[in-house]
Each structure stands twice: as C-alpha cells, then as structure tokens.
Amino acid sequence: MSMILLIEQLLNGIQSGLMLFLMAAGLTLVFGVMGLINLAHGSLYMVGAFACAGVAAATGSFWLGLAASIAAAAAAGAIVEVAVIRRLYARDHLDQVLATFALILIFSEGTRWLYGSFPLYLNVPAALSGSVTLPGGIQYSLFRLAIIGAGLAVAVGLFLLIGKTRIGVQVRAGEADREMIAGLGVDIGRLYTLVFALGAALAGLAGALVGTIQSVQVGMGEPVLILAFVVIVIGGIGSIKGALIGALLVGLTDTMGRVLLPPLFSLFMETSAATSIGAALASMAIYILMALVLVVRPGGLFGARA
Amino acid sequence: MTGSKTGIHRETRMTRYLTTTALALSMIGGAAMAEPVKVGMITTLSGGGASLGIDTRDGFMLAVEEAGNPELEVVIEDDQQKPEIAVQLSDKMIQSEDVDVLTGIVWSNLAMAVVPGATRQGKFYLSTNAAPSQLAGKGCHENYFSVSYQNDNLHEAAGAYATNEGFGTMFIMAPNYPAGQDSLAGFKRFYEGEVASEVYTQLGQTDYAAEIAQIRDSGADGLFFFLPGGMGISFMKQWAEAGIDMPVVGPAFSFSQDILPAIGDAAIGVKNTAQWSKDIDNEANAHFVEAFEAKYDRLPSLYAAQGYDTARLLLAAMDKADISDADAFREALRAAEFDSVRGKFSFGPNQHPVQDIYVREVVSEDGTLTNKIVATAMEDRGDAYAEECKM
C-alpha cells in the first residue's frame, strides 16, 4: 500500500470519526447533564435526514433542507422531552432504556406511515459536489471535507458553550449537583428542555449531513446509534472531550481495520478466505476496542461518573 | 406519491384476502370444477426492507386480480425480515390456514428458514426472489420451484459481461455474508480476466470512503459490486462524489426501480444485469408494465415482475391440474405454460429457471430514472448447482 493511500485512509478514518462525533456529542451531553440514556437519539437523526430530504425536494435547496433538519429535530426533541423524557430523569436506567426503545418503534413506524417504505432522494448540493486535490495529490471529496469542518466546528462550539457561557455554567453546575442549581433559582426544567433540544438538533444535523451521502430510509438511525454509544462509552459518558477522542478512535479503528486486516491475513492464508476472515474481524474490531477500554478503565477514558 | 401508496397498504392489508369477487362468483357459477388453491404469501412489509416485499406483493396480486380466478385465495403476512417470524408464519399457514402453496419470501436467510420445512410437509414453495445455492443443489426438492433465478445468476452474468467487454482487471466487492460470498464466486465463475482486488464489506455498512480509496488506487479496468438495498444507495452516492472514471457493473438489486429514485443521477450510465427489464419487447411485458403503473402509480421493479410471473405460473398450473393431485400439479408447474414477462422461460432439472440474462443501463427517461437493455449477457442460462440436485 502506498504512503499516499495510507494517508488518505487515515483521513477517511478521521472523517468517519467526526461524523460519529456529531451524533455522539448530543448523546453524551444529554447523559452528562440529565443522566439519561436516550436510545431514541437515532430516531432524531432520522428525523433530521427526512426533514432535509423532504424540504430539499420541495424547495430545491439543500441549504433550506439543512436548516429544516436542525429545526425539525430540535422541535421533535423538545416535544419528546416535555411529553416523555422529563418523566424519566428520576427513573433507573432500565426504565430509560425501555421508554426510549419504545420511542424508536413509534418514530420508525410513524415515519414509515408518513413517507412510505421506499428510500428518499437527497443529494450533495452543487456547491459541495465533486472532489478537490489535496497537497500530496490526494483526491478528496469536497463534501467529506465539509463534514470534517462541521464536526470540528461543533466540537469547538460545544467547548465554548460549556466553558464560556452562562448556560454552560448552569449545565456544569447541574452535572455536579442538581439540587443546588435548582436552589439557586435556575429553572431546571427549562434548562433540561433546552439541552435536550440542543442534543436533538445536533443529531438532526448529523442525520442531514450523513444522509446526504448515505441512504435516507427508515431504520437508518439504528446502526449509527449503536456506534455512537460505543463512542461515548469509550470516551467516558458525559464528557464532550471524551466523545471527540472516542469518536476519532472508533473511526480510525474501524477504517484502518477494514483496510489493513484483510491484507494482513492474506500474508499467511489463501486470499478469498483471508479477505473474508479479515473483514469479519474488522467488523468486530470496535467492539473489541470498547471491551478493552472498559476492562482497563471501567469508567471510559475521560469518564467522570458511572 | 406517498398518499396513494399508503392507500394501497390499507387496501391489501387484510390477512385474509379473498380475491376479487371470489365467493359470489363461485356460488353463482356452481360449476367450478377445479379444487380451490390457497396460497400463503410471506413477505417483508415493514421495516427497512419493506419496499421489496411491497413490490413483490403488488406484482403478485396484480396477476391474481387480472385472472379473477375464484378458486384462488391468497393470505398475506408480514415477516418483518426476521427468520423466526417467517418460520412462525409458515407454521401458522400450514397448520391453521391449511395453505397449499407458499411464496413471497424476499431474503435468502428467511427462505432457508422456511423452505426445507414447508416442502417436507408436502407444500409447494414458489420463490419470487430468494434462491440460495443450497436449495438449488443438494438441498433441492420436488416441491420447490424458483421462478426468479438462482442467486448466482445475475453475478455470473456480470462476470460474463466483464469478459465480453474485455475488462482485463476487475475490482470486486460484496458484503461479508453468504450471499456476498456467493456473489463474488458467481462473478469469478464467468470472468476470465484478472481480479485486481477482492473486498468484503460489513453487512449494513453505510460509509465506503475507505473502499473507494482502495478502488481508485487499484487502477482496475472496472468495478463489480453487489450491495443490496440501502448499502447500494450509500455506495453509489459516495462513488459519484469521488469522481472516479471507472466503468461500474453489478447485479440489478442496487439499480432496481424501487431504489433508483433515491440514488438519483449518480446511477446514470451504470450497467447492471437482470433477467427482466421493463423494455423487454413482448406482449405480456408491455401489458404488465402498463397495468402495474396504472394500478399503483409507479413503475414496476424487478421484484414486482417476479411476483407477477410467479402468480401467472401458478394460475397456469391451476388451469391444467388439481392441487389435490400433487404429482399432476407439480408436472403442470414444471411445464411452465404461461407467457412470462421475460419472454422465454422454462425450468431446468432442479426447477430453477433457464432464461436469458440481460445487461441494462440506467438511463433518464423524461426525468425518470429507469433501465434500458443494452446487451444480452447470457443465453439460456441455467445454474451451476443443477448437477448436484438428485430429484
């Protein structure tokens, strides 16, 4: 394998990691602040993708679609928080898992009811289509570069939001001691709705961006949901920094596993079998990584609490 | 478009689907000679894979309604694309509904769960799509007919096409599961050039950046891939973005009418192999395409055509023999005396089709993406497993 290809694959790993980060950021934020496991995060991702595809098809503008995806997911998030989620904060994780599992069923089948079972069309806008030549002669898709940019922007934005703003102070105080912050006169109910809607908006954005180069269909949120959970568990639940590092680790492990394991196996066995076994191992690689991290550090890499 | 579609769902949902005005007619007629035939259709009507099952069902029911045969009753159930649900439904249909014929399964893993048990209990199974190699070779059965193809066929045709086109090296790719492994084996069976690289992706994978970089780097003359459903949509969109100038060929699954709109213009120009296309020139096909579009307000896919042919085969057999005489009925099925929308159609010794397989190109017709035949990849192709079948 040439050096250039290797670098390109590393870039792909980082890109796929940042894509996961968009998804994981909202998930870890919601867990960090409210202590809630939200399986329905993948459904909000799907809502974002469907809203983007629907509005883009109706108006012909991808950018309006993108705005709609954020708005729709945030609205869906806020409604769900007020109607369901806020009853779950005081419950144990089992109740949270099951209630949000129920939400997955409702969202998925509801979407299928509205949009039918056939996948929707959503494509890259003209301004971002095609590829550019990076230094070193690497041909790289412009849209993927945009995803890298969006991921980094969200990371910086979240660090600033948590570190520098009033809401950030409240969020951090809320993580540390919920009773205290309520005692200080902060409307904790409103804060929670806001944080949940923010997490949902991030999921919606991820859904629209990723849906643009993938398939927009019912059920698209589930595989990525599991990956996002792997990410935040590796990073340490509740930590934005952990989510970023975890996402990059998972993205790189997955990509490099897929690229390197099959040729590695073909060094000492027949090609067809090697590619098959290598690919099998690659599909397990991130789960092996997660198990290893948890065995060594049961609270994840940057975990504050379990 | 979504409105009309959901309308169809509701209309055909009833689990007991008495065809047309069946009861009334048979009572008035009174002289109906044939035994009634009860068909159990198990197909995927919910979840991510529902579009394939819906097309299968709609194609099948179109033929049933057109025939208006009062002796045919169809029961339709949703398998949710889960093998254990499919088994349960087949148990229900065999044990309580007392069906004579089962059909409709889209996925090979579900077919493997249902078919061996059903045929051993003396029921006929007519496959509208899935036809795994196990059921074509050693596991063949006199009550099992595949009306679609044998799973390897379209991949073999892609291999033959790549050879004919003189592609010296090919990059080949499929998901890492039995159908994917069969796909690459099928392709290599008829491809005479050199395989530049063979890659297995993860089942359900949605991001193909790493694979696309490998493909670009391989410098192969062409790309063959088999990625059904959402995987194919994702891959084609990302492939188009990468802007690689390499001919692409694959089996029809990633370019069938149900998912072409979702891929968009990225699919234009891609070659894909299929045993059916809406522009095959024969009377049955012209009628089918027109009637399907009129009834469901969308173009038929490969799955719809296979469903339609399956129902027509069954109806033709019903005209010739009584279901109560299993041997005679089996002979009538084997004879396959119906006008297939594919034109020529007959069964090989293992009761899988012997048929022509075409190369189609994705084109845009008045803004609608669809397929057009550009070549014939294989003529009168049977399958690689017929010899292993001892019937």
Add this chain to the structure above:
Amino acid sequence: MSAAEIPAPRARRAAPSRETLVNAGLGLALLVFGLGAWLLDEPFLITLATKVAILAIAGAGLNLVLGYGGLVSFGHAAYFGIGGYTSGILAHHALNYTPMFEWPFLFEGSTSMPLIWLFAMVLGGLAALAIGALSLRTTGVYFIMITLAFGQMIFYFAISWPAYGGEDGLPIYVRNGFPGLNTLDPIQFFALAVAVLFAVLGLISMLAHSRFGLALQAARQNRQRLMAVGIRPGGVLLVAFVISGAITALAGALYADLNRFVSPSMLSWHLSGELLVFLILGGTGRLFAPLAGAGLYITLEHVLGGVSDYWQFYFGLLLLGVVLFARGGVIGFLTGGRHG
C-alpha cells in the same frame, strides 16, 4: 445507578399471597391455552404457546440477574444465540453424518435434547463467565453498554463465519428427540417446554430464598453491608450471571428446536431488548414476570399485527405507557399495585 428502585422480590412463608395466586393463575393459563388449542386441533396456537414458554425461560434467566441482582444486561441475546447454535450445530453434524471432531475421540454431534441442553448450558455458562468476569468490573450504564458490545461482537462473528451458514442460518430438518416423547407432535413439545419452564422457575424461586439469593439481593441493595459480613459482591453477582447465561442458553436450544432453524438474528440486540421488554411488561423482579411479559408480547404481536402493518407503532405507545405509568407491569396490575 439506582437499582434499588426495582421492586425487590421478598421471601414469603405466610399464607399464599395475592402474587402467588396470580402466578398460579398465569401458569395455569398457559397450560389451559396449550391444552385448549390441542383439543380444538389448532396446532399453530400450540406453537405460539410453546414460543411463549420458551421465551419466558430466556426471560427467567435474565430476571435472575436483573430482577434479583439489579444488573441490566443488554446482551442476553448472546447466550440465547449460543444455546441455539449449540443445538443447530450438534444436530447438523448428526443429521449429515459428518463428525464434529475426531480427536481426542470421535464425536458425531447429537440429536438428543438432554445432551444438547447440557452442552448449551455449559457453553452458555462459560460464555457468561468470560463476559461477566470482564463486564462486572463496570457498573451502571457502562455495564449496560459493555454487555451490548459483547453481544454485538458475537453477532458479527456469527454473520460472517461461513462454516455454519453465516447470515443464512442453519436449518435443523428434523426436531431433536427426547427419550419417550415424540417431539414433532406440537402438544408433546409444548409439554416439554412448559415442564422446563416450571423447573427453571422453581429453581430460581429456590435460589432466591437461599442464602445465595439473599446475598444476591443484598449485592443489589447495599454492597458495603455485604462486604462487611465477609461476602464479595462481585463473586455473588458473577455466579448469578453464569447461572443466568446457562438458563438463557437452554431457552435458546429449545427455541432452535421450535423453529427448526438457527440464525444470527437470535443474537441481535433487538432480541436482547425484547427480553428486557418481557420483564418490564410482566413486572420487574417478580418470579413470573417473564411468563406474563412474553405472553402479553406474543399476544399483542398477533392481535395488533393482524390489524395494521404499523403495529409496532401501537406497541411502542403501549410499552411507553407501561414504563411511564404502570411500573408494576401485568403482575403489578393483577396484584393491585405496589409490591408486597
């Protein structure tokens, strides 16, 4: 995690309580349903009742660690699938006359249920031992997720491992045999599954009332106190996890025989989720919760599934309602609210 909120099962020795009566009613209802279907000659309904019994066994395995030990395992499909594959693979070799291994002795697989069950339970228990030993280092949500990760690992392995069918799965052409029974007869297989179910429930009830069971419940409620009396909570939980894995694997072996088919879908995270759903529908921490939950789930699947293609939408609403407003589940409802 606030596991203490899960209502605790309590040892009871007094006159039959309301819950005991409800339990007896549930057990009886299953039997009556099966026998009724047999009298009415509705073999499919017998099959459904058998499915309920088998899923209830799997749920009972999970209930041991979840209801009594407070461990939310989101990966119990792993043991269910391991049990299923044990049955499928042993039968596959025996039916095809291909030896499984020839060294150190010739072993040609088996179609005898007792032997298959033994293998399934040993293998399920061993897998639970390995996974539990690593997973129990974590707690709370990390435990939920690491069990999910191990489940996914085994799932992907099964999909891409070609020897036993991969994603296509492995058919068992003839249901495995049990001495003295014709297992192909639906009612006899049903009786067998119900007998196993009652044996498992009896075992769990016995365990719960034993010294081990008390230590297990103490491990959920107060680890410090347990350590103070000289018992390592980790050890108690691990033993429970292994027993739980073995029971769920036994259910998997039976399930493979019910369907005469195994496939990786038995290992999917959806199945792990469904097992959790059974327990919450039934009423977490109650001995008969798995039976009540599995019965309700299967009934709904059939009733709602016949009404609408979108039945899962309604099922989601119902599940949400139960989690939010009816925390005692079916049994809680039948016994009139909170526990005890």
